[in-house]
Amino acid sequence: MRINPLLMFFLLLWSTTLMSQVMGKVEDANGTALPFVNIYIEGTYLGTTSNDDGKYELNLNIKGDYIIVFKFLGFKTLKRNITIKEFPYSLDAVMTEEKISLEEVKINAKDNPANRIIRQTIANRKRNLEKIRAFKADFYSKGLIRIKNAHEKILGQDIGDLGGGLDSTRTGILYLSETLSKIHFERPDKLKEEIVASKVAGNDSGFSFNNATDVDFNFYNNTIEIESDMVSPISDFAFNYYRYELDGIFYDDFGNLINKVKVIPKRENDRVFSGMIYIVEDQWSLYALELNTTGQQSQIEAVDTILLKQNFKYSQNDAHWVLLSQSIDFAYGIFGIKGDGRFTAVFSNYEFNPKFEAKEFSRELLSFTEEANKKDSTFWNTIRPVPLTSEEFVDYSKKDSIQIVRKSKKYLDSIDAKSNRFNPTNLLFGYNYQNSYKDWNLGFSSLLSSIGFNTVQGFTGNLDVFYRKDYDEFRRYLGLRTSMDYGFEDQRLRISGSATFKFNNVSRPFLTLSGGVRTEQFNESQPISPFINTISTLFFEDNYMKLYDRYFLELSYSHEWFNGFRWFSTISYE
Template identity: 50%
Template sequence: KTPVVLEIVMVEENFILNEVVINPKDNPANEIIRNAIKNKKENSAKTARYTADFYSRGIFRVKNLPKTILGQKLDFFDEVIDSTRSGILYLSETVSKVTFQKPDKMKEEILASKVSGNDNGFSFNDASSANFDFYENYLEFDTNVVSPIADNAFNYYKYQFEGSFFTENRQQINKIKIIPRRETEPVMSGYIYIVDDTYAIYAVDVSFTGKQIQNPALNTLTLKQNFSYNSTSRIWAKNTQTLDFDAGMLGVNISGRFTYVFSNFAFPEKFEKKTFTAEVIRFEENANKKDDVFWNTIRPVPLTSEETTDYIKKDALQEKKKSKVYLDSIDAKKNKFRLMDVLNGYSYSNSYKKWSINYNGPLLNTSFNTVQGYNTSIGLSYFKRNEDK
């Protein structure tokens, strides 16, 4: 593919520290957080109902994968990892349209789905897994994690004011450091950015450990959110979110990232009665058949070089595994006939043409009862597969 030169201009972020009078009884961060808690019901209500376009990408990596675990050979991923037994285990993307109403009503239409190395696969990334709302008292993980602007947040956190800056619309943003009072509780560390006049959330950058949410496999999880301002509706709405994690158990070390982008928001005053039904997710026809032209046009976040390489590598591997030469060689081993197959049973497959014939031998189909004595049977069956249907 033709190399693409991407020029990025970094915008300088200036923090302003106003004149501060030191008073141990008057922490400016505490006052900002109190106002954020006081106004969170109003700010949350502004995004209580919306429709939006949604994009997500998920990636799982493994590093230094052991060859055996508890004496069992671990060779499932040998074709996709490198000589250091490291590499991408899973990479996928989703494009959808989302309709949402707080607290938990959601409808999602998957328009496109892509899984690296599987041209017939469906990604498991969806909008419901991206619904982390800091205006609620708790964020749902393995256990409920206390939001830094929960009603009782001061019982769990201390806060430190670290300055402020202005957006291009001249809105002042306050940067507040979040400090857990006790590290053993389900709490988070990091920063929350609060808009000065409305006390809405501008951004969040927090992390917590597996120990804090009672998940022994998880080392660290980092959650970042950014909100954009719509000058017409005067609403701050979440437009990007990333979820990074690293975990490990029994010598298997996995890390990953989920990237979510929301766009084209609409905030209706109400939805029709039949908007939300038992159908939560539906897939548009041929959602998993979109070509590279579609994906290169629609991605809001370009692929990294690592992700691009993985798609190329796994697409080539998939083509190899779909070839007649490869499938015939696999069948040649599986289709070998042995004398005991007359009694046990036998299967003959043509994987390239996707059919198989199965013979059920009498040995495994013999039974006994006191009325009829011994009973035995044999059988013959034919299967034809069509993954698309």
Template identity: 50%
Template structure:
């Protein structure tokens, strides 16, 4: 049976590939990632992991085929082709790299001079390909070795059917062919996918994007999992040391310098390896780099390997990228993955006719039926041949794909997945019917577990029904939950209905009704977990709640690209609540008494915190993401946002219908937020929010403007738009208010320059916050923090020293944060 893949690969290759062969070293070991092209052209093809290649040409005749691979001598073979297919094998010798006597004897590091020349010529060189179109091919591959059968008690299945008896094999294989357009100034990129395929899947929507694969070392900051410092960045000498390994002559007679790139600090955001530079042109000829999981801030990753090959283009006198591979190794919680993402560029046009309509906010789109191409099409157009393992994976998964969509198979799979066990009432239970696309979920007792002084220990039992209608995002959901407080002995039910019509504009309707206990601050500054910990361990009951019987209808939709509309209507009856328990694990004698449930008078346990009332609440608002970029997939629109401009949110809220007119109000709220990446100099984010009432009235506290405060020293889930040392109900307003939050993470830009300190790989973070309300002195905070704290690759801790100022009173404190939880 294993003979068939060989036969399949052989005949399909003969059918379409014009020149085929294998590339090996002198010991007959296959060489992958070798660039093969016709002399005088820019691009051609690349050998696969088994060293096999196929190169298409237009007609018979005499040609010179070039084989180029970093670390090996470039080989040129002259052939006279009279009949197709034509077999041409190649054997490459390792490059002889030597140091000249001048390089050895000079007192100055010659590598430094070369890198300075490259930096000085970056603009000139990149101007040579400041605009172009090209064809882009990518292949994504993930393999797993000795996959566990279960994880956290849950069966992991067979990962799509590609595993062998040792539970090893391909779990993801995808290919993409697209047409790309690029412009340097202003920087624009556009991609249209003409063919996309995923092994074993019908829709074939691959997420291999050309822009994601566009790793440009001429930029100062390189997006590669993390923002890494380029070895030819303008400030590269602050991060790297360089050593000239040697030189060799390229096929055209150009002298190539091989330079070893070494980090000054082991775990900085840098690359390690070799960069090849073209002498006199001072441009990149190739790179062979390694990056660790620490450097890209992905602890699960062991190492990433990156290779790039460049070729000379006579049409624009430039060295341009023709191929790239990224290899990744993951060893995490018993999972061992190997991945490879390879890319090839061809058919460059460096004189495109771009006009104002060439680039739009749609940066990626699919041609019609791009995901429906058959194997004949792929064999004809695929520039890099499949390996035998990849051919086998396509064959197996395509053959079982039909079976795995059958009712019999899906029912058998669900039978295993739907097994009920003794932990299901605690952790939850999900019943699936995959064939009819619906599921029934029961939430576990632990899902909504909490503690507060009003309800004591409380939890919820919930049930949810979800029905998927189509692949374009149409679904509906109905759910309900029943919350019970063990101290106040109250059951509080809530019902929900949600419906979405598509994943493009995402029109969504939400209906809910029941009884719940929200916080007095609608921005919910205290999480249930934070309150449970602070109450039981320290007798600090910061959570203040009231009861609301309500019915609410909400609708939202992206009415135009970057414009998100929302509106809601709610009718509610609000009641004050009182403490019903004094329980805590902390000693009352040592920690004192709980405060009351009245946020305005914590020592008053008798007087209601507000007057019971009924009110209607109507809201209408919009969020504007200016010049929003987006990806258009066949089944959804994926919005990327645009960090060049701030995001604006505006809301109008009207409370009405209360018997006591003082509870009625009209309020306007607006906010701005933005994340600005300064590359090697870190990143800044800010958030500004303000509001005003049309008329100042004695409205209920829950309708007034409030901030997100904090008094915890190790908060879980503290948002960037929250204050660090501000008591939760210290500031509120029924008139006007404004708040601002600013934070800059310098990454290694400052501490990386300090001797000894730079070895720690800590990041400096500076922050400032401000709050102003009529009738109150302004409140301000300033903070200095250290981020990226930890050991080895596990760097999840952040510590901030915060100082606050209000009405001449200063306060300070340390905040500890786990970034996994924030």
């Protein structure tokens, strides 16, 4: 399918101007776009970041006077006073580079100034960690994974065009998604996240896997879990793992002196970072960080490199620095396939030290609101804090268009016509007939794999006939199954059946009615494998499986009350 670039451009322009309230582009003095610039309203936690094209959108809906702050590492913080009389309001910004120098620092050969800064920061680490007792916040994340020069087959399997993500060079976006959630936190480790919106390119029923719970990287902790526990550059034992150099100083817009400290690992293969951390003098708080690690250091084999950036904002009302934005850039390589990606996160609308109810936190860490994955483009254009790049907009449009085609009756029937062809070998290995458009299938199991032997029935053969009807994206379904088991020694056919209904895919409640007669082990957990017992009985004359005929009628129900706790109930007549 061809996507007209000019049409995509005008659609992108139209959707942006229609829905955004304050928008613009951030550049340096040379006209180069600046990505990942923090833009927020002074005195609030309402903010966003610029995308890879330097473009941003700040969602405001009240006219009036505002001070818009542009903050970016290596550049002077820029403040713009604006008066909004009508929406949308256009505001471009040009940022100038910050002068970072060592001229004001007195270097003593006996005392590394960076060590003094780090020691003070370590001494205040726990105080900064515990300063925020509890908070609520809005969380937005965008995940993008690209693939380069993809093979046509992996391990002998044809991978196709990966849902329309590959161009003629087999390069493109492998995964694109967005998440909008509300997070609640209380020290020391209580965290709850409710996802209110989730979007995946090319899957209108998909749930994105980028959420706040998985990217909770607090460098005030001694270790940061990125697959393995990584040592923080300001941990209590950091001097065992790192060396430090003062790279320069500058002043922020509040007049705070900011120390730029270079982090150098002592040993290359430790679980450590390298790069820069920015520390506020006297407060000994994190101002920002730009830290690298490798796949070997983080023990993620498929990853080559990881770059983690965090930017903090000072709140005069709350008297502490809070995380405003975070990005994780990475490059990967596996099975000869290479690519890169980025996960961008924006935290906004903080509320500190709220009074949580006693039942606020439970074992359920992550939940979804109803129809979280069904938000339309109008919703996302209104609420999205980081605008889409042209590349991302085209990927959404292309994959969503392809999905419409691939969900059509004509396309699904053509796929089914090929996969539903009956072959005589299906009599031995099983058969499944699929109607993808109406979401049902039926079939029977393999006769060959069901052949066995036990001392009650002699040689046995089993045939299962099944039917399943799916109803919607919440994975509601009705499943019917009949099992016929024949014993050649006792010349007896035993028949049983079941009907199962699944109500939703959130708490996953199942209701099952079953009945009939079948051979079962006296131990209802069925600990002995029929195949192993067949081999043992036929070749070694050792029978371990004790069987009886079970006549039964049974009604069972199960329901997940919260993450990790599932309730089961069964009523049966035998």
